[in-house]
Amino acid sequence: MELSPNNSTDQSLLDAQLELWHTTFAFMKSMALKSAIHLRIADAIHLHGGAASLSQILSKVHLHPSRVSSLRRLMRVLTTTNVFGTQPLGGGSDDDSEPVYTLTPVSRLLIGSQSSQLAQTPLAAMVLDPTIVSPFSELGAWFQHELPDPCIFKHTHGRGIWELTKDDATFDALVNDGLASDSQLIVDVAIKQSAEVFQGISSLVDVGGGIGAAAQAISKAFPHVKCSVLDLAHVVAKAPTHTDVQFIAGDMFESIPPADAVLLKSVLHDWDHDDCVKILKNCKKAIPPREAGGKVIIINMVVGAGPSDMKHKEMQAIFDVYIMFINGMERDEQEWSKIFSEAGYSDYRIIPVLGVRSIIEVYP
Numbered sequence: 001m002e003l004s005p006n007n008s009t010d011q012s013l014l015d016a017q018l019e020l021w022h023t024t025f026a027f028m029k030s031m032a033l034k035s036a037i038h039l040r041i042a043d044a045i046h047l048h049g050g051a052a053s054l055s056q057i058l059s060k061v062h063l064h065p066s067r068v069s070s071l072r073r074l075m076r077v078l079t080t081t082n083v084f085g086t087q088p089l090g091g092g093s094d095d096d097s098e099p100v101y102t103l104t105p106v107s108r109l110l111i112g113s114q115s116s117q118l119a120q121t122p123l124a125a126m127v128l129d130p131t132i133v134s135p136f137s138e139l140g141a142w143f144q145h146e147l148p149d150p151c152i153f154k155h156t157h158g159r160g161i162w163e164l165t166k167d168d169a170t171f172d173a174l175v176n177d178g179l180a181s182d183s184q185l186i187v188d189v190a191i192k193q194s195a196e197v198f199q200g201i202s203s204l205v206d207v208g209g210g211i212g213a214a215a216q217a218i219s220k221a222f223p224h225v226k227c228s229v230l231d232l233a234h235v236v237a238k239a240p241t242h243t244d245v246q247f248i249a250g251d252m253f254e255s256i257p258p259a260d261a262v263l264l265k266s267v268l269h270d271w272d273h274d275d276c277v278k279i280l281k282n283c284k285k286a287i288p289p290r291e292a293g294g295k296v297i298i299i300n301m302v303v304g305a306g307p308s309d310m311k312h313k314e315m316q317a318i319f320d321v322y323i324m325f326i327n328g329m330e331r332d333e334q335e336w337s338k339i340f341s342e343a344g345y346s347d348y349r350i351i352p353v354l355g356v357r358s359i360i361e362v363y364p
């Protein structure tokens with residue numbers, strides 16, 4: 001016999017607690033994902049043709065013998081969060097039937113690593129690294145107090161993020177690879193969804209372009225476009241050498257090499273209003289007038305643009321608070337528009353074809 005609370009106040013209390021628990025324990029979803037990446041469970045299932053029982057997964061992942069029985073519990077979280085699926089087993093009682101785990105569109109993004117065009121494991125590994133996660137414990141205090149440094153990341157680690165990437169090679173690789181994996185996926189979609197953005201230009205400089213994943217994708221799709229990357233010297237030092245893309249060490253706050261178009265992907269949301277204006281003023285000096293094809297191509301969120309379902313809205317809101325850790329922000333159209341006009345641009349066009357993100361073409 002099923003017992004349930006017999007008064008609606010009790011039921012509402014339980015519902016409220018459940019809702020609260022969902023948010024309180026949401027970090028366990030992230031930690032389960034982090035474990036799955038660490039154990040390379042997606043690869044193990046992939047090696048079994050996309051569907052594998054627990055014992056087949058166990059034959060491919062390295063587990064301490066005492067932890068074997070816990071893997072099923074981890075898989076239960078990963079299936080309820082849609083990272084993996086399960087195949088119903090025909091016959092046998094529930095107790096003795098072994099579930100078969102399958103890849104979902106989500107876990108297909110976890111197969112392989114840098115070698116795979118779509119692999120998103122490096123970005124997840126970056127976001128879930130303690131260096132990035134730990135500053136958020138200070139978020140409440142940051143709202144209340146004048147901290148010695150207004151940047152939560154700097155407050156926690158004693159250095160800004162780009163100073164830390166300079167000093168810590170492991171963290172630098174984590175950031176470079178993480179962002180490169182995102183660039184590979186999103187720039188590929190941008191090229192397919194909005195090829196006209198890259199047509200009609202003969203040169204492009206990717207400012208803050210990291211190790212060049214976006215520039216390489218553009219150069220491959222549009223071989224007539226001469227692509228270069230401007231980034232800090234310690235990042236450029238790690239860039240690939242056998243590529244058509246030219247890497248230039250420099251500081252975007254000082255000067256930007258000339259090109260028909262400047263790409264800024266996941267860069268401006270790292271900076272406050274005034275810094276964005278400074279960067280865009282330098283971009284304007286680097287490009288020809290609008291009539292000659294000059295433009296800045298931004299890939300970032302435009303809060304409120306794109307699909308308006310709850311998942312997209314929630315992700316934009318979460319990302320805006322996430323990027324607070326380095327004093328960055330996600331912006332709505334009005335906020336972007338103010339930056340563009342202060343930096344001396346005449347017009348812009350938002351192309352909301354990248355899910356939670358958009359392409360913005362900005363014209364001098």
Ligand SMILES: C[S@@+](CC[C@H](N)C(=O)[O-])C[C@H]1O[C@@H](n2cnc3c(N)ncnc32)[C@H](O)[C@@H]1O
Binds near residue numbers: 209251264265
């Ligand atoms: C969030 S990452 C984006 C990387 C790349 N655009 C992507 O999305 O894959 C920001 C990049 O800006 C670079 N950066 C930071 N300060 C810079 C500066 N003053 N001049 C040039 N690049 C800078 C960082 O080294 C880093 O590669």
